[in-house]
Amino acid sequence: MEDYTTTYRSEFSRSSKVCAWCNRAAPRGGALKRCRGCNATIYCGRECQAAAWPAHRPVCRNPDPEASGSSADAAGYATPIALGRAIREWAGFHEYAIAVYLHSMLRIAGGVEASMRERRVFLFFLVSQRTPEECASQPADGNPATAFILKEARLVREDFSSTYKREENLSPNADFRPPGIPEEQAEAGAIPVLWIVNGATFMVTTHYSMYSATHHPDDAPPGDAMAAVFKEMSQIFMTFMNYGIVLHPPENPRGLAPPESGKMVQARKGWRWQRDRRAWRTVKELMPHHGITPQTPFSPTDLWMHFWSCEDVMHMSVAYESYTRWSFRYNIIQPRPSSPIFIDPSDRKPRKAVPYMRCPNIDAYIWLSLPLPLQYSCGWVGLERSVGLRHGRRTICRGHTSQVGQQRRDSAVSPRQTVREWSEIHKYGLTVLAHSTLRLPRGVKANLRRGRVLVFTIEPSRPTQSSATPENPATAFTLCAIKLVEAQHAPSLPSHESLELSRLAAEFDEPGFRGDSGSDGHARPAGYVPVCFELGSAVVYTTQYAIYRASHHSDDTELEDKTIRVFNDVTRVFVTLINNGVVFRPPSEGPAAPLPDVGRMVRGRDGDGWRWQWQRDPGAWDMMGMLMPLQDISLQTSYSVTGLWARFQQW
Structure with missing residues (x-):
């Protein structure tokens, strides 16, 4: 991790009016204060701003145009702040798909509790859809759900204590409750996700709630066939994100119906979500175009039902x-x-x-x-x-x-x-x-x-x-x-x-x-x-x-x-x-x-x-x-x- 020495902490939570360091809202009768350098990041006080300054300094201002050529503008954005906002918006649209993707990968890697215990971290490598030429000629007003392509995700065992602090105060960005989890069961913890765009020298961090398995020990090996289901589930949801298909939770969150699929369409004021029921039928046909080989004979909707009832189908004949x-x-x-x-x-x-x-x-x-x-x-x-x-x-x-x-x-x-x-x-x-x-x-x-x-x-x-x-x-x-x-x-x-x-x-x-x-x-x-x-x-x-x-x-x-x-x-x-x-x-x-x-x-x-x-x-x-x-x-x-x-x- 020597190549990535600084991080950009962005307020990715549902409410953006929280401190960028401790993730707390403004006290009653008080207000959060913006950083004078970038006029974008907000803090609850001088203490949090001082604690966040080593990580925030590289992205606060960009005085050296030549130095910036290897980071934000290489991704098609003028400043790291603009890039961070674009990542925040893209991840916000795809938060349900990201949460499903994370749970699938953790099941393959040996379970949620093991990853929490070993302080594992996800590294998501993105490629921006905007070029530096587009950045110079037009503003970033395209479809925010297609701003990036997820090329690779890694689950690593690195110690980010020098740049990742106060995790106990950070609220998760998406609360996806996986199949079979009782409503009263608390999450096992929040796992950090570090977003890296076009090899930039800074990262954006987010956090997602994780839940342990309920119907068998969380560290039970899934077996080759069940692991294939989890792997293909992650590939399908990666394809959804890369094609700009935005998933919403199903109407019955405890049922077996797949998530609602749709696309972002431009409206008079911004972008709005429009249902597209064809996405589940066509996603598996799109996977070979990205070099993704199907792991199972099941359709995407069948895989969702297997994933939903995975804790109960571990016995066969x-x-x-x-x-x-x-x-x-x-x-x-x-x-x-x-x-x-x-x-x-x-x-x-x-x-x-x-x-x-x-x-x-x-x-x-x-x-x-x-x-x-x-x-x-x-x-x-x-x-x-x-x-x-x-x-x-x-x-x-x-x-x-x-x-x-x-x-x-x-x-x-x-x-x-x-x-x-x-x-x-x-x-x-x-x-x-x-x-x-x-x-x-x-x-x-x-x-x-x-x-x-x-x-x-x-x-x-x-x-x-x-x-x-x-x-x-x-x-x-x-x-x-x-x-x-x-x-x-x-x-x-x-x-x-x-x-x-x-x-x-x-x-x-x-x-x-x-x-x-x-x-x-x-x-x-x-x-x-x-x-x-x-x-x-x-x-x-x-x-x-x-x-x-x-x-x-x-x-x-x-x-x-x-x-x-x-x-x-x-x-x-x-x-x-x-x-x-x-x-x-x-x-x-x-x-x-x-x-x-x-x-x-x-x-x-x-x-x-x-x-x-x-x-x-x-x-x-x-x-x-x-x-x-x-x-x-x-x-x-x-x-x-x-x-x-x-x-x-x-x-």
Whole structure:
């Protein structure tokens, strides 16, 4: 860093009326004073001005025209102050993209906390779009969002204590809160960014808030595939900035929609932002023109969703099925041209397997395929309803190959405890599936009278991981099949388990789905159905669910074909949402509310350390409704996801 010996501290914060040294606003009844040399930089008093003078002196005045040829005017600006203002304005327009870029790079470099601990600093090398000739012939009145091109960014471990002081008093320039971070979680710190333009001998400094990862240790290695996602994310956002595309936060900052894209257009008074929805579709086509090679097969919007849910998708599997579509964590999977080709027996069209990411203990790319389509079969020996989510999977791990269906080897937590935790989290969604299953064949009362048993067949969603990388309990298992069987055909139960309804009735405090019949809060259930959770070939956990009759139809009403299709679609939607980690809760407005509350499990820190918490995500309904058709998850009706729920609840 010997070449860059001085810095130019510019007031980059949202409010420019702050001291350029301590970043504090003027005291009440007082005023900030401007430097007499440049009449641009302001300070709160003589003490701050004196402390900032060694760094401010080289840019305060420019008495030597010949000496200035290697700095500001070489970038197309008359003075360092003018150049600093242009950088300030450019970085202000692109502050959201810059913050995303920084978080992506820090994830690759080993985590936010490590960079804070080692006092790392970002160096951003810019190239001005203005030439000295343009500076002499015309003022700098062009598009401020295209004033510079970001050529390179480095994360270095240099000691800037001689020029970078009072960092505890500096407020960040952009408060981008990355995916999955609870609102109450404080930032890990602010990382400095030093802007260097055309090799100038001074730098502009800014600061950005950084947040640690929540769903796994911040210093956990991302793995090659996940690192590729982060790297391409940074390349895409660099391309956005270099083409003058200005990103604004999405309307729902906690949802999965990508940031709003637009351009700056000249208005009567200055420049204004105008939305441009084409930017996300064209940005990847622009990258090769800058010598940037795509790292993944995903589209930019898909990469954003991967980046948004990156903390939750670190568990994968290898699929050897014929189908290549997959529903998981809202991700739209795109094929890679070099992928092996599979044949879909239903349409004889070639399809390509999809490479995905990997958890830290997997040494190979992950090839995915979607579960089989929805199937419905009815037999007299045992009524069996299969939702068709079985898919044979194997996982390639370090040193060995194992079946995913094997029980976890974690001796500290038994399979029964893990399954019970998963079922408690998804109780509302599972009770919806129980009602849709029991209402179809002959009605609730007939199934309860015959003592039929509901069997949920599940399998682990990921291989065993060490305790250092805690797993999301909402995605611990995949729901593969739902069966309603006669009591004599129910799976054999462990000797220590019992289906005594009196004991199971009070086992859970969390209420499940009660249908429209439970809207008054005092309706009694029609009965209780025994529920078994089958892991592999063994029943590891049993419970019971309260079942309610329909309120607007007779329980033994013969169902029309349209109603059966609605029930089938409700089953497909809820299985897909549960397997994607969406957690349903009873409606906060009461059982008769239009929609149940939906959210995700996120890992936050409290007084007792890290723990999983439910976080509301109202956009899950609409987002899944949009993504299911794109993932080839077909429904038998034309209703929306919310429309299906309304017809099922009020049936």
